[in-house]
Amino acid sequence: MVKKSTDSKKMIDPEKIKRIAVLTGGGDCPGLNAVIKGLVRSSISEYGWEVLGIYDGFDGLLESRSMVLTSRMMSGLQLKGGTILGTSNRGNPMRYPMRENGKSFFKDVTGEIVTNIKRMKIDVLVAVGGDGTMKIAQAMYEKGVPVVGVPKTIDNDLDVTDVTFGFNTAVDCATDALDRLHTTAESHHRVLVLEVMGRDCGWIALEAGIAGGADVILFPEIPFDLNGICSHITDRKKRGKKFSIVVVAEGAFPEGGRKVYEKEPGADGTPGRLGGIGRWVAEKISLLTEMETRVTVLGHIQRGGTPTTYDRILATRFGVEAAHLIAEGKYGRMVCLRGREIESANIKTAVKKLKVVDPDGQMVRTAESLGASVGRPAKE
Numbered sequence: 001m002v003k004k005s006t007d008s009k010k011m012i013d014p015e016k017i018k019r020i021a022v023l024t025g026g027g028d029c030p031g032l033n034a035v036i037k038g039l040v041r042s043s044i045s046e047y048g049w050e051v052l053g054i055y056d057g058f059d060g061l062l063e064s065r066s067m068v069l070t071s072r073m074m075s076g077l078q079l080k081g082g083t084i085l086g087t088s089n090r091g092n093p094m095r096y097p098m099r100e101n102g103k104s105f106f107k108d109v110t111g112e113i114v115t116n117i118k119r120m121k122i123d124v125l126v127a128v129g130g131d132g133t134m135k136i137a138q139a140m141y142e143k144g145v146p147v148v149g150v151p152k153t154i155d156n157d158l159d160v161t162d163v164t165f166g167f168n169t170a171v172d173c174a175t176d177a178l179d180r181l182h183t184t185a186e187s188h189h190r191v192l193v194l195e196v197m198g199r200d201c202g203w204i205a206l207e208a209g210i211a212g213g214a215d216v217i218l219f220p221e222i223p224f225d226l227n228g229i230c231s232h233i234t235d236r237k238k239r240g241k242k243f244s245i246v247v248v249a250e251g252a253f254p255e256g257g258r259k260v261y262e263k264e265p266g267a268d269g270t271p272g273r274l275g276g277i278g279r280w281v282a283e284k285i286s287l288l289t290e291m292e293t294r295v296t297v298l299g300h301i302q303r304g305g306t307p308t309t310y311d312r313i314l315a316t317r318f319g320v321e322a323a324h325l326i327a328e329g330k331y332g333r334m335v336c337l338r339g340r341e342i343e344s345a346n347i348k349t350a351v352k353k354l355k356v357v358d359p360d361g362q363m364v365r366t367a368e369s370l371g372a373s374v375g376r377p378a379k380e
Contacts, residue, residue, distance in 0.1 A: 011146040012123050014329045019050045021066065021117075022126040024083040025057035025133035029152050029166035030307035031315030032083035035128050037074040038319025039150075044071050047327055052122060057088040057129070058136060061113045062096070064120060078312045081305045092132065094139055097270075110136075114143050124326050128152050130164075131351055134334060138347045141332040148325045149334030149347045150318050154302060157201040159355040160345040161336035165315040170197065170302040171207045174247070177298055178212025182245060189242040191233060191285055191293040195278025197302050198249030202357045204302070205249040210366060215244040216373045218281070220251040220259075221357040222364075224375025229281075230288040231378040237291070244291075248281055250274040252375075317342050 022039055024032050036053070043049045051069045054060040077084070093113050095106045117125065124146040127137035130153035141147040151158045154170035174196045185192040194214075196204050202219020209217035216232060218224045233244045251274055253259045262275030278295045286293035307315065314337065321335045321342045333344040357364065364374055 011144070011329070011331055014327050017047070017049055017123045017326065019052060019121055020124045020126060020326060021052040021054050021061075021120070021122040022069075022085070022128065023054035023057050023060060024085050024087045024152070025127060025129035025136070026087060026089045026152065027130070027154075028082050028087055028303050029154055030081045030169035030303070030305060031165035031311040032085075032087075032128060032152065033080045034078040034307065034312045034315035035150055035152070035165070035319040035322075036069070036084065037077040038316040039126060039322050040069045040074050040319075041071055042320045042323040043326075047323065052120070053085045056086040057133070058093045058113065059088045060085075061116055061125075062093060062109055064116050066120065078316060079306060081303075081307060087129075089132070093136060110139055110143060113140070114145060117145055124148065124331065126150060126322050126326070130155070131158060131354065134158070134347050134351045137334075138332070138351060141347065146326075146331040147347070148322050148331060149350070150322050151334055151336060151350070154204065155198055155201050156203040157354045157356070158336075158350060159353050160334070160350045162339070163314065163337050165311045165318065166303075166307070167203065168310040168314075169305070169308045170204050171211065172308050173302050173305070174204055174208035174298060175211040177296065177301075178208060178214060178245060178247060181296065182213065185243040185245055188292070191244045191246060191282070191289070191291050193246040193248060193278050193282040193285070193293065193295040195248050195250060195295065195297045195299075197298070199251045199274055200354055200356070202249045202252070205247050205252070206357055206363055206367065209247040209372060210363070210370065212247070213245065213370075214247040214372060215241075216246040216248075216375070217367055218246070218248040218252040218375050219357060220249060220253065222359050222375050223253055223255040223257070225255055225377040226284055226288070228376055228378040229373055230285060232373040233285065233289050233291065237289075246281065246285070248278050250277055252277055252281075 052066045053069045055065040096109045128150040154166040156167040181192045205219045260276040261272045263273040265272035282293045282295040
C-alpha cells in the first residue's frame with residue numbers, strides 16, 4: 001500500500017498516476033544520465049508508470065518535444081556524461097525571450113507550459129537541475145503542477161543538500177589538472193594559474209586547491225588582497241620554492257573590485273558570462289613579482305566526461321528516491337543528501353539561499369593551516 005503524503009497540495013492521487021515526465025535543466029553535469037536511469041527503472045519496475053523524457057529542459061515542455069523512455073534504453077546509461085535529453089540554461093519560462101515587430105521583450109510563458117503538461121497527459125513532472133531550475137519548478141508547483149525536484153550543480157551550492165552530484169567529478173577533474181600543472185610549474189620555475197568554475201561559491205576551487213596542493217586559493221566568498229597574494233608567492237621564492245600554483249574560481253574578485261566578465265550582464269537583466277579572472281590575476285602577479293606566469297582555464301572540461309563512482313551512485317539514488325516521493329504523493333519537494341541518507345526538503349526552502357563557503361569555516365582553516373593563501377592581506 002502506497003503511503004500518501006499530507007504535506008502537499010491536493011493534487012493527483014499517487015495510485016492514479018499513469019505517466020510521469022523528466023527534464024534536465026541548466027548546465028550539463030556528470031551524473032544526469034544516472035538520475036534518469038534510476039528514475040526510469042524504478043518508475044517502471046516498481047510502479048508501472050510510463051516515463052516521458054522532455055527534450056532541452058523547459059524549452060521542450062513549451063514546444064511539446066518528448067520521447068518515451070524505456071527500461072531497455074537505460075542500459076549502461078550511468079557511464080555517460082551529459083544528458084540524453086539535452087538541456088538549456090537560457091530558457092526561463094517566467095522570463096522567456098521573445099521578439100515581435102523587430103522588438104525584443106520577455107514574457108511569462110508558464111501558463112502555456114501548464115497547458116501543454118495537461119495536453120501531454122503528464123501526471124507528475126520531475127525537474128533535475130540547479131538553483132534556477134528549482135525556482136522554475138517551484139513556480140510550476142504553485143500553478144498546480146505536481147513536481148518533484150532533483151538537485152544538480154557542479155558548484156555544490158544548493159543549501160539543503162550536503163552534496164550535489166557532479167561536484168565530486170568536477171573537483172576530481174580540477175585536482176587532476178593541478179597535479180599536472182605542478183610538475184611543469186616546478187620544472188620551469190613559473191607561477192601557474194588555474195581558473196575553475198564557481199560563479200558565486202568557491203567549493204570547487206577550495207576542495208581542489210586542498211587536494212591538489214595549491215599555494216593560493218581564491219574564491220568569491222573572500223575578496224582577495226593582491227598584495228597579500230604576491231607577498232605569499234615572493235616569500236615562497238625566498239624560501240627556495242621557485243614556483244607557485246594558484247587556483248581561482250571564475251567568480252573571485254579583488255577587494256574593492258568587481259567580477260570579471262567575458263560578456264557583461266545586460267541592462268535588461270539578462271545574465272552575463274564570467275571569464276577572464278585567471279588571466280587578470282596572472283598578469284598582476286607577473287607584474288608585481290617579476291615571475292614568469294601562465295594561466296590555464298579549465299572551463300567546460302569540468303562539466304564533461306564520465307562521472308566518478310561517487311557521483312554515479314549519488315545520482316542513481318536521487319533518481320530512485322524521486323520515484324518514491326512521487327509514489328508517496330510528496331509533491332513540491334526535492335530529494336537531498338543528509339549524512340549518508342537520501343531525504344527530501346521543500347523546494348521553496350531549498351532555493352531560499354545558496355550554500356556558500358564560510359570564510360572562517362573549517363575547510364578554509366584547513367587550507368590556511370597547510371600554508372596556502374586564500375587571499376587575505378599579508379600579516380605584518
